[in-house]
Amino acid sequence: MNFQSFNPPRRILMGPGPSDISxxxxxxxxxxxxxxxxxxxxxxxxxxxxxxxxxxxxxxxxxxxxxxxxxxxxxxxxxxxxxxxxxxxxxxxxxxxxxxxxxxxxxxxxxxxxxxxxxxxxxxxxxxxxxxxxxxxxxxxxxxxxxxxxxxxxxxxxxxxxxxxxxxxxxxxxxxxxxxxxxxxxxxxxxxxxxxxxxxxxxxxxxxxxxxxxxxxxxxxxxxxxxxxxxxxxxxxxxxxxxxxxxxxxxxxxxxxxxxxxxxxxxxREGLENRIKRHKIQHEALAEGLAKLGIEFIVPKEERLPQLNAIYIPEGIDDVKVRHYLLNKYNLEIGAGLGDLAGKAWRIGLMGYAARSENVILCLAALEDALNQ
Amino acid sequence: MNFQSFNPPRRILMGPGPSDISxxxxxxxxxxxxxxxxxxxxxxxxxxxxxxxxxxxxxxxxxxxxxxxxxxxxxxxxxxxxxxxxxxxxxxxxxxxxxxxxxxxxxxxxxxxxxxxxxxxxxxxxxxxxxxxxxxxxxxxxxxxxxxxxxxxxxxxxxxxxxxxxxxxxxxxxxxxxxxxxxxxxxxxxxxxxxxxxxxxxxxxxxxxxxxxxxxxxxxxxxxxxxxxxxxxxxxxxxxxxxxxxxxxxxxxxxxxxxxxxxxxxxxREGLENRIKRHKIQHEALAEGLAKLGIEFIVPKEERLPQLNAIYIPEGIDDVKVRHYLLNKYNLEIGAGLGDLAGKAWRIGLMGYAARSENVILCLAALEDALNQ
CATH class of the missing domain: 3.40.640.10 (Type I PLP-dependent aspartate aminotransferase-like (Major domain))
Known part of the structure; x- marks a missing residue:
């Protein structure tokens, strides 16, 4: 057998972790x-x-x-x-x-x-x-x-x-x-x-x-x-x-x-409070965009984690197909549902370095594209 | 408090592990x-x-x-x-x-x-x-x-x-x-x-x-x-x-x-047999040099590991002082004794990438220098 060095592509990690790192x-x-x-x-x-x-x-x-x-x-x-x-x-x-x-x-x-x-x-x-x-x-x-x-x-x-x-x-x-x-x-x-x-x-x-x-x-x-x-x-x-x-x-x-x-x-260096604020701001931008796509959160607003956005997969949409499409076309990873929520939910992470405007914009645009396929 | 990025020096790792990596x-x-x-x-x-x-x-x-x-x-x-x-x-x-x-x-x-x-x-x-x-x-x-x-x-x-x-x-x-x-x-x-x-x-x-x-x-x-x-x-x-x-x-x-x-x-790529042979060859070179320095192995010849050379610290030599000298002057790490052998032995590793002629030569020369201090 012939083994080569492994050269992974640059993914944008917006699942439940591992998250994007700087x-x-x-x-x-x-x-x-x-x-x-x-x-x-x-x-x-x-x-x-x-x-x-x-x-x-x-x-x-x-x-x-x-x-x-x-x-x-x-x-x-x-x-x-x-x-x-x-x-x-x-x-x-x-x-x-x-x-x-x-x-x-x-x-x-x-x-x-x-x-x-x-x-x-x-x-x-x-x-x-x-x-x-x-x-x-x-x-x-x-x-x-x-x-x-x-x-x-x-x-x-x-x-x-x-x-x-x-x-x-x-x-x-x-x-x-x-x-x-x-x-x-x-x-x-x-x-x-x-x-x-x-x-x-x-x-x-x-x-x-x-x-x-x-x-x-x-x-x-x-x-x-x-x-x-x-x-x-x-x-x-x-x-x-x-x-x-x-x-x-x-x-x-x-x-x-x-x-x-x-x-x-x-x-x-960033400061704990600033980082927490950044998570909140990016979460709000994501939530606003998701609402425009007609996508609903699993968790009521006051109990939501800004860094982990669990959403219902819209009716008639193929879970695996969409996640593969995002990964293959945009190098974007979002998370599948786990346990009772497997097949019913996606989990969009905005964790640490991933909680950035460019990620939110990309994720929303890519998701819209995927849902329209 | 002010925290900076950590920038370690390049050490030559000839202790019991971690060993040098490529x-x-x-x-x-x-x-x-x-x-x-x-x-x-x-x-x-x-x-x-x-x-x-x-x-x-x-x-x-x-x-x-x-x-x-x-x-x-x-x-x-x-x-x-x-x-x-x-x-x-x-x-x-x-x-x-x-x-x-x-x-x-x-x-x-x-x-x-x-x-x-x-x-x-x-x-x-x-x-x-x-x-x-x-x-x-x-x-x-x-x-x-x-x-x-x-x-x-x-x-x-x-x-x-x-x-x-x-x-x-x-x-x-x-x-x-x-x-x-x-x-x-x-x-x-x-x-x-x-x-x-x-x-x-x-x-x-x-x-x-x-x-x-x-x-x-x-x-x-x-x-x-x-x-x-x-x-x-x-x-x-x-x-x-x-x-x-x-x-x-x-x-x-x-x-x-x-x-x-x-x-x-x-x-x-190297092949298991070649790697094993390399360990043996470098061990023999090290053992020969150590003998010239009058240093004795703890383990009888037929039971020795080529990749881990445990040797007696020569009489009158300060264990910690020598290891610090090697580390500070040559960026060379050798291992201390462990358990019953603490203070009595050094352990010189020749593991994987560290099992190289340049390491053996350096280690012997540096050790000779340290023992003469």
Missing amino acids: PEVLASLSRPVIGHLDPLFVGMMDEVKALLQYAFQTKNEFTIALSAPGSAGMEACFVNLVEAGDKVIVCRNGVFGDRMIQNVTRIGAEAIVVDSPWGRAVEIDKVEQALIANPDAKFVAFVHAETSTGAVSDAKTLCALAQKHHCLTIVDAVTSLGGIELKVDEWGIDAIYSGSQKCLSCVPGLSPISFSQKAVDVIKERKTKIQSWFLDQSLVMSYWSGNGKRSYHHTAPVNSLYGLHESLVQLH | PEVLASLSRPVIGHLDPLFVGMMDEVKALLQYAFQTKNEFTIALSAPGSAGMEACFVNLVEAGDKVIVCRNGVFGDRMIQNVTRIGAEAIVVDSPWGRAVEIDKVEQALIANPDAKFVAFVHAETSTGAVSDAKTLCALAQKHHCLTIVDAVTSLGGIELKVDEWGIDAIYSGSQKCLSCVPGLSPISFSQKAVDVIKERKTKIQSWFLDQSLVMSYWSGNGKRSYHHTAPVNSLYGLHESLVQLH
Whole structure:
């Protein structure tokens, strides 16, 4: 067999992620590899920590980038904090809430499932009822921005509710970090994970996570050993500790971390508020254009994520045909529906670097063309 | 705070990994990101599978690159195959055999530990005795190339022994793949994992793994659910299946996989046998030069890994001072000792792209200079 180098075309990525990334971040990936224990690399990791603290709006000492994708970040939060027999209230309003349940049950813990409709925010009342009915629950877990449906949930209120009932919170911020308001310390989030390839506009493969002091205490006071060696954050803590004496745990994905560092430098330079505003502005422009095309959103206006626009596929339109047409004619990728919404919805991402006027204009024009084929 | 882009210097990486990578692999990382479900990307993943089958010398259908470092590859092998209560014979002759034991016990399985001295191959007789004493053992696990000590074990004989006693084998090939002879099908290895950053000369962050049909059957016939969702290979199998209808599991680390693809294309072009020969030739040149400097190997000649040369730090020489001198004056990284060998040994890697005459010459001259300071 004959194998050649792979030369991908330049796509415009407006799906649910990976999202478009800036030329600077892309270029940073090809910088020379250095050792993961090299003093210069350790210094860079310290900056990644500080920049992630800024992105998460937290002073949490334990704020790092896990060397694996967001789904490993989710698992890291659950397996470190939750022990067999613990009761966890899990809010499910899409694919990723469902995945949380699978994480809880594989630990041997009990998931109290609070279902809200797909395409809607988590229903606060139902969570409160579950908390009252389960005074022995230890955690409340929910997805801040459901990537499968494009709905945002009221993380601030959910956290306040959990605190009132003496529960720690585990929050999925895969799609929310850097795209909408997210205040880890102010809202009192205890364990949070995200992904590098969404609104941070870095390549996929890393998962920023942060644990509050309360969460760290829970880990330290565990009765049982963490079931995963790779995700055992009590071992990872010393690998990421900034005191210069780093103990080996695993080999960090050096070049991907160059990309994350660069993307966080860009976030810091733009400013979190400006970036959030930019997402909102581009979302409004997209929504206006979609309305003109007669396309309807799945999520009611007040619960919509600006960075992930889930829309109904118009009647009589062939899902796959349109997506292929966009990809082949315009190098434009939009996302398919996931789970219950497969075949019924498209997901248009406006994440990070992709949240730009030129992308919105192209997407609307290309979509209009495709629908008229 | 003011954050700047990170611009690492060009180091020569002759430690235990990450190893030097070629300019072509480095450049491939900055190719445009495309979606992980893009048909072009799916096609590239199929090629990665085929190229990994070549590297592992296997026809195993289940041969993929795990989206996380080698230590996650280790855990994937154990958590998928081993269930609570199972008996696993684990050979320990360095740090990574010890890590295997931690993986086994965290599953709730029983590790029968066979200890061999650090810096030596796994002792076959002892393994046989353990197999006779434990007829109910289901697995034999060992490290083919111990990165912590530089010793190679006789994988072929160990596998034959395991088969004789009706055990499946779990093999750590993190440092061996692409560096020394390794024949998964011929030797009958059932589960094997490696790392991208060693003799494949790709960036760190990916773990090539392969399961035999027997291993896949064991996974299918499990009585209990796999404790890790992220590492559950029954879910990942369909993500990597080549039938064009790929079901979403997680977002693959797109650009790192560009790098792995390119590094495997280079391996295929050079040819496995030529690459193995190159490692041997450069190792011999290095060993000759080290002998002239009066430096002694930790491992006896017949058990030495060509790609990882563990040597005793000469009496009276300051470990850290020498390594800093090499790094600061020559941009040359060699590895420190690990575990029991910390402070007593250096590890000089000649892995993949680093196994070159110019590196050997530089390393010897720089080391001579450093020792005379």
